[in-house]
Amino acid sequence: MSKDLYIILGVPGSGKTTQAFHLAQYLKLDNLSWGTIYRNPSLAEKYPKEFKTIKSKKASDKDRSYAISNIIEKEVEQLSETSNGFIIDGYPRRLTEAKRLIRITKKGNYNIRGIIIINPSLETSHKRLKERLICKRCGNYYSEENPPLPGGFCKDDSQKLNKAYISPETLKDEFYIYRKEIAQSIRYLQKYTDVCFDVSGDDDETIIFSNILLKLRDRKQRDSKIFSRRSKAKLETKFGVFDLIAYQSEIDYSYHLALVKGDVKRGNGILIRIHSSCVTGDIFASERCDCGDQLHNSLKLIHENRKGVLIYLFQEGRGINIINKVKAYELQRKGLDTVEANERIGFPAEMREYSMVKDILDDLHIKSIKLMTNNPDKIYKLTDLGIIVEESVSIEVQPGKHNKKYLYTKRAKMKHKLCLV
Ligand SMILES: [Zn+2]
Ligand SMILES: [Zn+2]
Numbered sequence: 001m002s003k004d005l006y007i008i009l010g011v012p013g014s015g016k017t018t019q020a021f022h023l024a025q026y027l028k029l030d031n032l033s034w035g036t037i038y039r040n041p042s043l044a045e046k047y048p049k050e051f052k053t054i055k056s057k058k059a060s061d062k063d064r065s066y067a068i069s070n071i072i073e074k075e076v077e078q079l080s081e082t083s084n085g086f087i088i089d090g091y092p093r094r095l096t097e098a099k100r101l102i103r104i105t106k107k108g109n110y111n112i113r114g115i116i117i118i119n120p121s122l123e124t125s126h127k128r129l130k131e132r133l134i135c136k137r138c139g140n141y142y143s144e145e146n147p148p149l150p151g152g153f154c155k156d157d158s159q160k161l162n163k164a165y166i167s168p169e170t171l172k173d174e175f176y177i178y179r180k181e182i183a184q185s186i187r188y189l190q191k192y193t194d195v196c197f198d199v200s201g202d203d204d205e206t207i208i209f210s211n212i213l214l215k216l217r218d219r220k221q222r223d224s225k226i227f228s229r230r231s232k233a234k235l236e237t238k239f240g241v242f243d244l245i246a247y248q249s250e251i252d253y254s255y256h257l258a259l260v261k262g263d264v265k266r267g268n269g270i271l272i273r274i275h276s277s278c279v280t281g282d283i284f285a286s287e288r289c290d291c292g293d294q295l296h297n298s299l300k301l302i303h304e305n306r307k308g309v310l311i312y313l314f315q316e317g318r319g320i321n322i323i324n325k326v327k328a329y330e331l332q333r334k335g336l337d338t339v340e341a342n343e344r345i346g347f348p349a350e351m352r353e354y355s356m357v358k359d360i361l362d363d364l365h366i367k368s369i370k371l372m373t374n375n376p377d378k379i380y381k382l383t384d385l386g387i388i389v390e391e392s393v394s395i396e397v398q399p400g401k402h403n404k405k406y407l408y409t410k411r412a413k414m415k416h417k418l419c420l421v
Contacts, residue, residue: 004029004085005110007092007101007189010118011178012171013125014201015208018146019118020089022209030083032075034068034090039139047071062096069100076104085110093178098185102192112193115186116212120201126171133161187268187368187388196386215384226250227359235259239296240303242310247360256314258360259299262307265365269390271308272361273298273372274382276315276352279322280329287402288329297395298372311360315352320345337409354378358385374416 006023010016017033024031037043044051050067053059059067072091079086092098105112120128133142135154142148142161152161190196199211227247235244242259249255264270275282275298281291295310302308317325320342328341336344361369368388371379372395379389399407410416 002109002111003083004113005105006085006087006113007115008087008089008118009093009115009182009186010089010201011120011125011175012166013128014118014120015128015205016089016118018143018205019116019209019212020087022205023116023212024087026213027087028084030079030086032072032079032086032088032091034072034088036139037071037075039134039141041137041139043071043139047074061094065094065096069097073100073104076108085113092185092189094181095184095188098188102189105192112189112195114195114216115189115193115197116215117182117186117196117198118201118208119198122172122175124202125175126166126168129164129166129171132164134164135159135161183388190367190386190388194386197384225359225362227256227356227363229363230255237299239299242299242303245363247356247363249356254314256356256360257312258364259302259310259312260364261302261305261309264307264309267307267366268368269370270366270368271302271305271372271393272366272369273302273308273310273395274313274354274357274378275310276313279316280325287400288332289406290399290403294395301372301395309364309366311357313352313354313356338406339409352378352381354381355385357382358387361387374410376416 004027006020006027006029008016008020008023017035020031020033023029038054047070050071053063053067068091072088076086088101092101104110128143131143133148133152135141135157137159138154138156140154140156141164142154148161149155149158153159154161186196195216197215199208199215201208203211226249228250229245230248231246233244235242240261242261245258245260247256247258273294275291275295278286278289278291280286281289282295283292285292298310302310316322317328320328324345327345328338331341331344332338368390369382370391370393371382371389372393373379374394374396379392382389407416
């Protein structure tokens with residue numbers, strides 16, 4: 001029987017060790033935390049050679065990585081025979097470490113059940129690190145959520161604790177280097193699991209934890225794909241020739257389309273536009289919105305790029321369907337903006353969801369994408385689904401007389417990145 005492995009990653013101060021601890025308790029798994037190992041002097045005695053390399057200023061990144069990986073491998077080997085698996089946090093960081101971890105999992109017959117990335121803002125991260133108290137003897141650390149003994153003493157050895165100082169500048173550098181490094185590792189590890197998501201690290205500890213559980217459960221239900229390819233043909237358009245592929249749901253017969261340009265198979269950073277249908281804008285050239293122009297612009301850009309995909313989703317009016325969209329239009333004529341109108345008829349401003357996009361990208365064997373959008377909500381939702389969005393490309397169109405207010409609302413209320421409005 002294979003054992004379970006969950007990987008929790010996050011920048012310094014993301015609270016990954018705390019979450020790993022909770023998850024390990026909840027799933028009854030062991031817990032290996034690189035940060036805790038690193039700060040534990042008794043482990044430094046256990047692995048003197050490795051620790052010397054890790055702490056040496058002269059050691060290269062590669063040597064340090066190798067030493068860290070040796071310790072992790074030995075610690076994994078020492079987990080109890082009866083263990084059902086473990087949660088690891090703070091490792092792997094670099095690509096070589098990710099590769100090493102895969103070798104370790106194969107040797108120990110572990111299956112990666114999930115990769116969880118905790119993303120705090122720079123401010124939150126700094127605030128957490130500033131509040132931290134560290135025990136120099138055993139490596140324990142304490143925070144507001146996990147307070148030490150009164151007077152600032154370690155719970156395990158009553159040692160007087162020290163403040164962990166880190167300057168905002170140092171942290172900022174660390175923060176971005178770390179994000180860049182783990183992005184590479186995550187891309188590699190994703191080949192070994194379908195469950196990879198991130199959660200906001202700005203909420204408090206218990207909310208972050210319940211978000212993690214919620215997403216793990218969600219993922220289990222959605223393990224099987226829903227949309228599969230049904231038909232394919234060449235389509236000549238004003239903007240060039242595309243492969244038109246039609247997908248249908250296994251559950252409710254709904255369908256979506258993909259217009260594919262060039263060879264996208266096994267591609268990274270593939271140019272993608274995800275367009276939700278807008279009958280009025282796409283077909284009738286309505287001037288109420290910018291959908292038609294955006295659609296045509298993206299086809300043009302994909303054609304010029306010689307490679308890319310336009311995914312056309314049949315979800316009308318940000319997911320509220322055409323009946324309600326027409327209702328909302330009438331309310332807008334009476335002076336409400338697009339967000340207010342949706343709310344008046346009982347819908348949130350944004351109902352679109354993108355789980356089908358994951359199925360379509362998987363079918364096309366696309367590994368990561370460069371997304372044409374001005375809409376940050378779209379990026380969050382896709383990342384949530386485990387889609388790697390490497391970059392977003394703005395596709396702004398010149399505002400016209402009738403859609404100025406609409407675009408202004410998109411910018412002001414829905415945080416779209418628009419600068420021409
Ligand atoms: Zn201690
Ligand atoms: Zn539209």
